[in-house]
Amino acid sequence: MSQAVLEPDAASSRGMDLLRFATAGSVDDGKSTLIGRLLYDTKTIFEDQLEAVESASASRGDEYTNLALLTDGLRAEREQGITIDVAYRYFATPRRKFIIADTPGHIQYTRNMVTGASTADLALILVDARKGLVEQSRRHAFLTSLLRVPHLVLCVNKMDLVDWDQTVFERIADEFTSFAAKLDAPDLTIIPISALNGDNIASRSENTPWYEGPSLLHHLEHVHIASDRNLVDVRFPVQYVIRPQSTTVTDYRGYAGQVASGILKPGDDVMVLPSGLTSTIAAIETADGPIDEAFPPMSVTVRLADEIDISRGDMICRPQNKPAVAQDIEAMVCWMDETAPLRVGGKYAIKHTTRTARTVVRGLQYRLDVNTLHRDETAGELSLNEIGRVKLRTTVPLLADEYRRNRTTGGFILIDESTNRTVGAGIIIEAR
Incomplete structure (x- = not known):
């Protein structure tokens, strides 16, 4: 295996928090x-990766090491000089681990931006x-706001090509700040x-x-993300019911899943939906053994004090703090299917x-122009990459x-049940 230029210590990175960020732009x-x-x-990066990039840069006639080639790994992408899909990259510093979603800039790839930022x-x-x-x-600022990404950074790039002119930077910063104010961007930094x-x-x-x-990098390392997570509303969607096959263990029943929000502790009173039955948490377990509390996004197994009929898709929550049990949904939907529109x-x-359930589209209230924020209430369908407010049953x-x-x-x-393709992504505005 090739030697890294300087590899982060894997052991020291355990237990560090993780920042997921999406990049976007034209x-x-x-x-x-x-x-x-x-x-x-x-x-x-590894030395052989760097050598390959240096070699590729030289063969293209670049007078510098083209670091873009580290991420544009697809040959077709390199030849066209564009990025065409969401690529996930990983790196770490002594302070934090990072996952980057590199989303394409073309207008026809709005769905990729939604996927990366979600x-x-x-x-x-x-x-x-x-x-x-x-x-x-x-467009990207609006999608960031729509998806309620808590932190937004605007990087004014290629400042060297405008001779580091402060007035150029301030003009762009002022214009973007004015636009972001309409979008309710909670935390904006401009660099x-x-x-x-x-x-x-x-x-x-x-x-x-x-x-x-x-x-x-200093901002990425220090931006405070712990308070972004919802630690108030306990939501634990059950992914799998664990019943050991061993004949010596006959009374074990655990419910595995990922904590969506809130904090779970042994002894807490809980309710299971949709049945509405109540119990208390007997224990919370991980692959490393029992723990005293679980919070998002931990994957754990929850055991309850009472035998309740629970299956995949059920939700463990608090008796006095429940999600809506709803069949009528109003949502903003980004349409992702190239072959047929949403109607x-x-x-x-x-x-x-x-x-998982089945649903029918009961209404299309409007299609949204994400550039002007104009609502087209006469729209009859949503085509690829279009966003609209939809009623579902x-x-x-x-x-x-x-x-x-x-x-x-x-x-x-x-x-789409006939092809099993994901054709749309939605965010719930109202559930009843």
């Missing part, structure tokens, strides 16, 4: 170069300092950078004496937490919260 704004620079500056703690939007804000910048040269990426640059904020009367499978109740309260129990996907 084509050629420098997303792939930025990610390559982050991987290079945090020394999480689980992100932070969204990083790039703009070219020479071009300023463009349609895609606003002038040069991804190609590494300015303000891993450390503060001498080229921006007028900029008093942090470098990008009123369409029937699909709906996957919500660990529960499900065959069995969903145990759902509004998305603004809980991103896990407030999100779902729609599936």
Whole structure:
């Protein structure tokens, strides 16, 4: 195995918190170069990878090491010079672990942006300092807001190509801040950078004496994400019922799943939906043994004090704090199917937490123009990459919260039952 330039200590990274962030921006704004620079500056690439990139850069006639080639791994992508799918990258520093969702910039890949940002703690939007804000910048900022990504970073890239002009940076920053104010962006940071040269990426640059904020990596390492998680509403969707096959263990029954929100502790009073039966938590277990509490996004097994008929798709919650048990759903849906649009009367499978049901589209209230925020109430369908407010009716109740309260129990996907393809992604506005 080739030697890493400097590998992060795997043992020391255990127990560190994890930041998921999505990158977005228009084509050629420098997303792939930025990610390559982050991987290079945090020394999480191997020597042979670096040598391959240097060789590929030389064969292309580049006068520099093109770090974008670290992330644009698909040959077709390299030849076209564009990124065409969501690529996930991993790196770590002594302070935090990171997962990057590198989403494409083309307008026809809005669905990829939705996929990448749906689980992100932070969204990083790039703009070219020479071009300023463009349609895609606003589109991606809106999608970030719609998906309620808690933290937003605007990187004004290629500042070296405008001679590090402070007025250029401030003009873009002011324009974006004004637009973001309409979107209710909770936490916005704006950083002038040069991804190609590494300015303000891993450390503060001498080229921006007028900029008093942090470098990008410092911000990513220190942005506070613990309070973003919902620790109030206990939601534990049951994924699997564990019954040991051993003849010596006959009375064990555990319920495995991932904590969606809230904190679970042994002794807590709980209710199981949709049955409404109540019990108390007898124990919470992991692969490493029993624990005193569980919180998101931990995967655990919960044992209850009483024998209750529980199956996959049921939800463990608090008796006085329950999700809606709903068959009528109003949601914002991003349509992802190239072959057929969403129309009123369409029937699909709906996957919500660990529960699967069938659903029919009862109404399309409006289609949203994500560039102008205009609502088209005359729209009769949603085509690929379009977003609209939709009324759904499900065959069995969903145990759902509004998305603004809980991103896990407030999100779902729609599936074409004939092909088993995911055709839509939705966020719940109202469930009843």
